[in-house]
Amino acid sequence: MxxxxxxxxxxxxxxxxxxxxxxxxxxxxxxxxxxxxxxxxxxxxxxxxxxxxxxxxxxxxxxxxxxxxxxxxxxxxxxxxxxxxxxxxxxxxxxxxxxxxxxxxxxxxxxxxxxxxxxxxxxxxxxxxxxxxxxxxxxxxxxxxxxxxxxxxxxxxxxxxxxxxxxxxxxxxxxxxxxxxxxxxxxxxxxxxxxxxxxxxxxxxxxxxxxxxxxxxxxxxxxxxxxxxxxxxxxxxxxxxxxxxxxxxxxxxxxxxxxxxxxxxxxxxxxxxxxxxNMITINGRKMGKSYNNVIKLSELFAGNHPELTQAYSPMTVRFFILQSQYRGTLDFSNEALQASEKALRRLMEAYEWLKAQSFTAGSNASDPVLDSQLKTWVNELETFMDDDMNTAKVVANLFEIIPSVNSLKDKHITADAVAGDTWIFVQKQLELFIEQILGIKVEQGANRQQLNGVVDLLVEIRKDAKTRKDFATSDKIRNQLAEMGIQIKDEKDGSMSYTFI
RNA sequence: GGUCCUGUGGCCGAGUGGCUAGGCAGAGCUCUGCAAAAGCUUCCACAGCGGUUCGAAUCCGCUCGGGACCUCCA
Structure with missing residues (x-):
C-alpha cells in the first residue's frame, strides 16, 4: 500500500x-x-x-x-x-x-x-x-x-x-x-x-x-x-x-x-x-507561555511541577504522544500519563521476553486461527503507518498481539499453537515497529548491571526461604523490594523474575 | 468581530455509513502459601434536537459546550 x-x-x-x-x-x-x-x-x-x-x-x-x-x-x-x-x-x-x-x-x-x-x-x-x-x-x-x-x-x-x-x-x-x-x-x-x-x-x-x-x-x-x-x-x-x-x-x-x-x-x-x-493541551488549553501553563521537559522528567503528581520518563512521554494521532489535540493529565506508563511497561515486558526467545522455522500451527490472526495484526502495522502515520492504531494493534505473547510466556498456549515462521515474523516486526519506527527503547538506569547482581542475590535468598517455608523472610524481601520499585514475580515453573518499575 | 477545528464510556484516545478499536481504571474467574504479574470474561459510549437513509457516533441543519488562529508561539 x-x-x-x-x-x-x-x-x-x-x-x-x-x-x-x-x-x-x-x-x-x-x-x-x-x-x-x-x-x-x-x-x-x-x-x-x-x-x-x-x-x-x-x-x-x-x-x-x-x-x-x-x-x-x-x-x-x-x-x-x-x-x-x-x-x-x-x-x-x-x-x-x-x-x-x-x-x-x-x-x-x-x-x-x-x-x-x-x-x-x-x-x-x-x-x-x-x-x-x-x-x-x-x-x-x-x-x-x-x-x-x-x-x-x-x-x-x-x-x-x-x-x-x-x-x-x-x-x-x-x-x-x-x-x-x-x-x-x-x-x-x-x-x-x-x-x-x-x-x-x-x-x-x-x-x-x-x-x-x-x-x-x-x-x-x-x-x-x-x-x-x-x-x-x-x-x-x-x-x-x-x-x-x-x-x-x-x-x-x-x-x-x-x-x-x-x-x-x-x-x-x-x-x-x-x-x-496539533497542540498538547492541559486542562483543555493549549500549553504556552501566554497561558502560564507550561511544563518544562526537565520538570516533567523530574516530577517537580505543581501540575505533576509524579515524574514521567522520556519514553512514557513519547509513548503517550504516539498513542494519539498527530493531527488531533492531545490532553495532558496525570491520569493519562500514568495510564501510558503502565501500558508501556506491559508492552515492553512482553516484547523483551519475546525478543529473547528462539523459534524454529518450518513447524505447523496447531491453532491456525490464532496463527492467521497474529499475521493479520502484524501486517496491519504498516498499513496503519501508511495511513498518515496513524501511530494510535499501530499501538492498538501491538496490544492485540501482546496477549498471545504473554499466553506463550505463561504457558497458557504452547509454542506450536502458532507456526515457528509466524513467531519469527512477529518477533522481527515488533522489533521493527517498536524500536525502529516508533523509536521506543528499553529504559535502563545507571549501574543496572550491579543492581541486577544484587537483586539476583536477594532472589536466591528468597527462593531458599520459600523452600524452607519461611514465608516471613520471603515476603519481607519481596515487599521491601517492591517498595523500592523492584517487583518480584513467582513464575509458573517455580523460577522467579523481577522487573524495575 | 473574522477564519477554522472540535465535543466518543470514570480518564486518555482510534474510528469506516451497517461489523469488539486500544490503553488505564472497575468487576468476576484461572493460576498462586499469600501476593503480584499474566490470561480469560465482563461493566461503562458516541453533547442535545431535528433531517437524509433500509440503516448514522460516522452525512446535513440547528442549539449548547470546548478550543485554535487572526500578536511571539510546537
Missing amino acids: PLKIYNSLTRQKEVFEPLNAPYVGMYVCGPTVSGESHLGHARPFITFDVVYRFLLYKGYKVRYVRNITDAGHFEEEGKQAEDKIATKAILEKLEPMELVQKYTHLYHWAMEQFNNMPPSIEPTATGHIVEQIEMIKKIIADGYGYEANGSVYFDVVKYNDDYSKKNQPYGILSGRNLDEQLDTTRELENQEEKKNKVDFALWKKAPAEHIMRWQSPWGEGFPGWHIECSAMATKYLGKQFDIHGGGMDLQFPHHECEIAQSTVCNHQMPARYWMHN
Missing part, C-alpha cells in the same frame, strides 16, 4: 510521491533557543522523528533539516523592537550566545532523552545571515520588498495581487482571505513604516540597545521572523522539496510568510506536502 500523508495545503490525504525518489527532503521548524523546551515542544519533534524513521524504513534517502532559531525575533513588532534572546540575556546576565548555547544543549539533551534521531542538518539562523540578506535583496529586486528607515518589509498586498492570478494567493495554506485580514488585523503602534498593516518584516533595524546585530545593505539590524526558514530550506533542500513540517500554530503567519518569500525568490511553492501536528 502506498504511503498517504494529510497535506494541510490541500486539506486532504494524498499519496506521497517524492520529487526525486528515492531522495526525500524534509524541513521541520525547530525551536527558538531562548528558553527551555516544554512538553508542547516534544510533540512535533517526536511526531516528525517518527515520520523520518518511517520514511527511512520505506527505503527513502531522507535529508531531514531542522533549524535552530538563535537570532531572536522581536516580540511586539513596531512597538518596541525587542530581541527575545537579548532581553532574556540581560535578565540572566549572560551573553546572548552564551544563553543560546545553554538552551541548545538543554534542547539536544531532551531530544536524546526522547530517543529522537538527530536531523541530517541542523542549521542555525545566526549561521545563515548572509543567505538571508541575499534572499531579501532578491525580494526587493523583484519588487516585493521595500526599505523603510533601515528596516525591510514584504509587500503582502502586491504579492497577493500578483500571485492570486497564479492560484497562489497569500493565505493559501491557512485558508485566509487577505481582504478580511486587512479589516481585522489588530492595529499596532508605529506602523507607519509599513505600506499595509499585513506586511511583515524581512529585516529589522536594530535599536541602540540591541545586542544581536549584523551589517546589511540597510544598516545594522537583524533578520525578520520568517526569512531564516526560507533561506535555510532553500539552501539545503533546494527551491522545492517534499515535506515541510511544524506545529499547527505556525501555519499562520509563519508558514504563510515562508511560502510568499520562497515563491518570490524561487518561483514555486517551496514544499509539496505540508504537515502540521
Whole structure:
C-alpha cells in the first residue's frame, strides 16, 4: 500500500510521491533557543522523528533539516523592537550566545532523552545571515520588498495581487482571505513604516540597545521572523522539496510568510506536502507561555511541577504522544500519563521476553486461527503507518498481539499453537515497529548491571526461604523490594523474575 | 468581530455509513502459601434536537459546550 500523508495545503490525504525518489527532503521548524523546551515542544519533534524513521524504513534517502532559531525575533513588532534572546540575556546576565548555547544543549539533551534521531542538518539562523540578506535583496529586486528607515518589509498586498492570478494567493495554506485580514488585523503602534498593516518584516533595524546585530545593505539590524526558514530550506533542500513540517500554530503567519518569500525568490511553492501536528493541551488549553501553563521537559522528567503528581520518563512521554494521532489535540493529565506508563511497561515486558526467545522455522500451527490472526495484526502495522502515520492504531494493534505473547510466556498456549515462521515474523516486526519506527527503547538506569547482581542475590535468598517455608523472610524481601520499585514475580515453573518499575 | 477545528464510556484516545478499536481504571474467574504479574470474561459510549437513509457516533441543519488562529508561539 502506498504511503498517504494529510497535506494541510490541500486539506486532504494524498499519496506521497517524492520529487526525486528515492531522495526525500524534509524541513521541520525547530525551536527558538531562548528558553527551555516544554512538553508542547516534544510533540512535533517526536511526531516528525517518527515520520523520518518511517520514511527511512520505506527505503527513502531522507535529508531531514531542522533549524535552530538563535537570532531572536522581536516580540511586539513596531512597538518596541525587542530581541527575545537579548532581553532574556540581560535578565540572566549572560551573553546572548552564551544563553543560546545553554538552551541548545538543554534542547539536544531532551531530544536524546526522547530517543529522537538527530536531523541530517541542523542549521542555525545566526549561521545563515548572509543567505538571508541575499534572499531579501532578491525580494526587493523583484519588487516585493521595500526599505523603510533601515528596516525591510514584504509587500503582502502586491504579492497577493500578483500571485492570486497564479492560484497562489497569500493565505493559501491557512485558508485566509487577505481582504478580511486587512479589516481585522489588530492595529499596532508605529506602523507607519509599513505600506499595509499585513506586511511583515524581512529585516529589522536594530535599536541602540540591541545586542544581536549584523551589517546589511540597510544598516545594522537583524533578520525578520520568517526569512531564516526560507533561506535555510532553500539552501539545503533546494527551491522545492517534499515535506515541510511544524506545529499547527505556525501555519499562520509563519508558514504563510515562508511560502510568499520562497515563491518570490524561487518561483514555486517551496514544499509539496505540508504537515502540521496539533497542540498538547492541559486542562483543555493549549500549553504556552501566554497561558502560564507550561511544563518544562526537565520538570516533567523530574516530577517537580505543581501540575505533576509524579515524574514521567522520556519514553512514557513519547509513548503517550504516539498513542494519539498527530493531527488531533492531545490532553495532558496525570491520569493519562500514568495510564501510558503502565501500558508501556506491559508492552515492553512482553516484547523483551519475546525478543529473547528462539523459534524454529518450518513447524505447523496447531491453532491456525490464532496463527492467521497474529499475521493479520502484524501486517496491519504498516498499513496503519501508511495511513498518515496513524501511530494510535499501530499501538492498538501491538496490544492485540501482546496477549498471545504473554499466553506463550505463561504457558497458557504452547509454542506450536502458532507456526515457528509466524513467531519469527512477529518477533522481527515488533522489533521493527517498536524500536525502529516508533523509536521506543528499553529504559535502563545507571549501574543496572550491579543492581541486577544484587537483586539476583536477594532472589536466591528468597527462593531458599520459600523452600524452607519461611514465608516471613520471603515476603519481607519481596515487599521491601517492591517498595523500592523492584517487583518480584513467582513464575509458573517455580523460577522467579523481577522487573524495575 | 473574522477564519477554522472540535465535543466518543470514570480518564486518555482510534474510528469506516451497517461489523469488539486500544490503553488505564472497575468487576468476576484461572493460576498462586499469600501476593503480584499474566490470561480469560465482563461493566461503562458516541453533547442535545431535528433531517437524509433500509440503516448514522460516522452525512446535513440547528442549539449548547470546548478550543485554535487572526500578536511571539510546537
